[in-house]
Amino acid sequence: MNGVITSNTLLLEDIQKKMEAENVQFLLASFSDMNGTSRAKLVPAKRLSSVCESGAGFAGFAVGDLGHGPCDPDILCIPDLRSMTILPWQKDLAWFAGTLTEDGTPWSYCTRTILLNVMEKAKKLGYEMKTGVEPEFFLLSEDGQGGISPSDAFDVAKKPCYNQQALMRNYDFLSTLINHMDELNWNVAQADHEDANGQFEINFEFADVLTSADRLTFFKYMVRSMAEERNLVATFMPKPFSHLTGNGCHMHLSLWNDGKNLFKDEKDLRGNELSETGYYFIGGLLKHARALSAIVCPTVNSYKRLTAMSTSSGQTWAPNRISYGGNNRTQLVRIPGAGRIEFRAMDNNANPYLAAAAILAAGFDGIENKVDPDIIISEYSEIKQMLGIQVNSLPTTLQEAISELEQDTVLIDSLGSDFIETYIKRKKEEWAEYHDFISAWEIEKYLKETN
Structure with a gap:
């Protein structure tokens, strides 16, 4: 402060x-x-x-x-x-x-203060985290009864990803958004039509973790404001449609010191051009992945994205196992290129400051304790075989994730015990509210069909 x-x-x-x-x-x-x-x-x-x-x-x-x-x-x-x-x-x-x-x-x-505190600890250890985020969103129309559908009525392909016609039918919105972002000197790299009908993603330049969190916060405000001006609905909801791919917010990240990328090592024997520090950071992410989920996937709906079995396109693109690998989009942590990693579980319901602070804290625990990611995966496999439980998978519900967070002293200490106590209390209330709500599916399934 x-x-x-x-x-x-x-x-x-x-x-x-x-x-x-x-x-x-x-x-x-x-x-x-x-x-x-x-x-x-x-x-x-x-x-x-x-x-x-x-x-x-x-x-x-x-x-x-x-x-x-x-x-x-x-x-x-x-x-x-x-x-x-x-x-x-x-x-x-x-x-x-x-x-x-x-x-x-x-x-x-204050979640921004929480991030600043974790950043200060990192700075004292000689580290600065830089991040680049890839927010996905839907552009929707709403009917008079509150129903939603993709705003582009012609966007109906089963595999719409990168579809040029669908992309260009939304040229006015996307080009205006890109021009706004470039006016702010965010240096947009590209925009594309994503894997679901009516879904888009904008990629822009990485920055220090605080600046990126500020930008993501403003980005969501900007996209929603632009949509409202056009009588559309822009949503970053993780899973608005059961049959379509959900919205993620992949985070690319690396650690730096005095202009040097500490994650880069061209002599990496594992072949990813990633340093020992980078692997230890991944180890921390894997070690804390189940508790971390409660922060980066913070809603009931988040787990409908993570646990989705199939979509109309044939792939959910959401990780559900605690794993890492090279340029492989099915992994929780991907290594897409030299000197950086991509954390793929996070969605846009996450508070950008809190999520970044939790990811940084988990990664630092890996560095401080030299956590080898291969050992983490191996240990999970052994425990799974012994006990027959899916400890090498991410939580399947918000309730399960919150139970993991309650036991993670590293994240609790890093984010603040008073804050986390309140956070857990509110998330338990959210789960209870969801559990007690009688949905239209239940009425159809158990009242109409059964009776």
């Missing part, structure tokens, strides 16, 4: 000049709640200096899951000036990612 305040002090004058030059009239002081939902206040631009000093006040209990009751004082959101993003489609408005304080003290329920 001190880094944010120091950075703000150094940047304030420059940011004020830029906002005046760009005729920015308002700013959004924004933060992500436990679930990754953006919360914000609209503040006149002339109040930037005071809001950087004293923060924008929020009633924490009204937001929910911030460790506050209705009698507690305000939670204060301090905008991080480094994150300033002038909206390409609303140029008189600037968005700022914020961190939360109470009475000047960093707040332990």
Whole structure:
């Protein structure tokens, strides 16, 4: 948090000049709640200096899951000036990612602060994590009865991935989105039609882990806003259709020190051009994969993506086993090229800051304890044979994942015991709510068919 305040002090004058030059009239002081939902206040631009000093006040209990009751004082959101993003489609408005304080003290329920804390530990050990994310989303139309379907009525192929006709029918939306992203200097690499009807993915340049989390948060806001302008629905929901491939958010990552990629080793005897440090990081991800799932796949719906048996295209593209390998998209951790790995379980329901913090913490545990990923897989196989349980598979439900998180002291200590206690409590309530809900499928199956 001190880094944010120091950075703000150094940047304030420059940011004020830029906002005046760009005729920015308002700013959004924004933060992500436990679930990754953006919360914000609209503040006149002339109040930037005071809001950087004293923060924008929020009633924490009204937001929910911030460790506050209705009698507690305000939670204060301090905008991080480094994150300033002038909206390409609303140029008189600037968005700022914020961190939360109470009475000047960093707040332990702030997920951006949790990431900053894990980053600080990494920095002391000589590591900086860089990440690139690949968010997938659907563009949908909604009928008058609340039903949804792909917004492109002609997008009906069983294998629509990379379909040029379907891609170009959505040219206006995608090209506008790419232009917005390039205006923000995100350096878009490519966009494509994904494996499901109405599904798309945008790939853009990697950055330090905090910047990437800020960008992913803003990206989802931008895509949803663009869709609403066109009377469409953009969803990042992991599994909106049972017969179609779900939405993932693959994270490519590497560790750096003073401009050097610590994951790269051209002499790698395993043939992946990955360093020993990189393999130990993978070992940490595999070791904590089952508990990590509760953070990176945080909803009931997440596990309908992870455990899907088949789709109309013939492949779900979602990992469900604790494994790693080379350029193989069925693995939990893929090594797509020299000096980087791809973590494929994460979905877009995950809070970007919390997910990044948990992944970093799990990987560091692997480095600190020199966890060989091959030994982890071997041990899982032996335990499976002995006990007959699927310990080498990811959890199949949110309930199972939460049970794993409750026992993972590394993640609990890294993310904060008070925060995790509340997180687990809320996720148990979410599971109970889902379990108690009577679905249309149950009515059809057990009332109409049986009776």
